[in-house]
Amino acid sequence: MTTTFAISNQKGGVAKTTSCFTIAACLAEMGKHTLVVDLDPQAHLTIAAGYDPDQIEQSVADLLLLEKQTCDWSQFLLPTAQQNLYLLAADLRLAQVERQIGERQGYEVLLQDALEPLKNSLPLPNSRDNFLSFGFDYILFDCPPSMGTITILALTAANWALVPLQAEYFASRGLYRLLDVIEAVQEHTNPALDYAIFVTMYDGRNRISQKVFEEVHQHFEEKILTTPIRVDTRLRECSIAGEPVTLYAPHTRASQEYRILTNELIEYIQSQEQIK
Numbered sequence: 001m002t003t004t005f006a007i008s009n010q011k012g013g014v015a016k017t018t019s020c021f022t023i024a025a026c027l028a029e030m031g032k033h034t035l036v037v038d039l040d041p042q043a044h045l046t047i048a049a050g051y052d053p054d055q056i057e058q059s060v061a062d063l064l065l066l067e068k069q070t071c072d073w074s075q076f077l078l079p080t081a082q083q084n085l086y087l088l089a090a091d092l093r094l095a096q097v098e099r100q101i102g103e104r105q106g107y108e109v110l111l112q113d114a115l116e117p118l119k120n121s122l123p124l125p126n127s128r129d130n131f132l133s134f135g136f137d138y139i140l141f142d143c144p145p146s147m148g149t150i151t152i153l154a155l156t157a158a159n160w161a162l163v164p165l166q167a168e169y170f171a172s173r174g175l176y177r178l179l180d181v182i183e184a185v186q187e188h189t190n191p192a193l194d195y196a197i198f199v200t201m202y203d204g205r206n207r208i209s210q211k212v213f214e215e216v217h218q219h220f221e222e223k224i225l226t227t228p229i230r231v232d233t234r235l236r237e238c239s240i241a242g243e244p245v246t247l248y249a250p251h252t253r254a255s256q257e258y259r260i261l262t263n264e265l266i267e268y269i270q271s272q273e274q275i276k
């Protein structure tokens with residue numbers, strides 16, 4: 001079975017892209033077949049994975065425009081520096097595609113339908129790699145910093161919205177808007193959608209950071225993961241290197257914290273699924 005996550009928050013700069021790539025790399029390190037999907041026309045995830053968005057031949061924009069959902073996946077799925085981790089890239093055309101598809105009736109399910117073949121254990125046509133015949137264990141969507149059409153596509157296709165929250169004043173305010181959107185998606189296109197929050201760019205020496213962390217814990221209780229990701233400058237460096245921090249600096253604090261967070265996330269999901 002494939003588990004899908006939409007890393008979403010309408011605020012920019014809260015570590016969506018960083019968390020998407022790093023959590024995916026941690027899952028891939030564990031031997032899980034993992035796919036990251038860049039859904040931001042700014043293509044930061046594509047760049048972080050070492051690709052130039054201007055040189056991408058088949059991007060997620062092409063996938064969304066395909067009339068029939070039979071495609072040569074080997075053209076779409078790009079390998080990354082991390083074994084078991086693949087990228088479905090974005091380019092600037094995604095912004096144009098977003099406008100086009102937003103006008104279509106029933107557009108919400110386009111991404112979900114397009115990715116369906118990747119979840120099955122059926123052999124896929126034209127696949128170069130054997131792993132494809134097993135389907136992906138995890139698919140992670142890196143959402144743009146808005147609550148527009150693309151984020152709706154991602155939330156409709158996801159089992160979980162995974163929300164990075166910066167430990168800053170007012171951060172939790174934007175969260176309510178996101179939770180409203182999640183609720184609307186649950187009502188209309190994806191009743192099974194659930195969410196979990198985690199704290200990023202935490203600075204334990206900063207009193208505001210501490211206070212926000214305590215407040216969100218009290219307020220969101222069981223929806224919040226307990227491992228905060230602290231500030232680590234190695235995260236900035238690795239996006240230039242084109243590889244996840246877990247490869248670039250495997251022993252740095254951020255690598256260790258993201259591994260712990262990923263383990264917590266897996267356990268959390270299993271415990272929640274038992275309840276359901």
Ligand SMILES: Nc1ncnc2c1ncn2[C@@H]1O[C@H](COP(=O)(O)OP(=O)(O)O)[C@@H](O)[C@H]1O
Binds near residue numbers: 011044201233236
């Ligand atoms: N824990 C962290 N410590 C230090 N810098 C971080 C951390 N997480 C992310 N960053 C940096 O913050 C910036 C914004 O992160 P990014 O993942 O691009 O956010 P978003 O996708 O939400 O816009 C990037 O330069 C990234 O390298």
Ligand SMILES: [Mg+2]
Binds near residue numbers: 016017018040044143
């Ligand atoms: Mg981003």
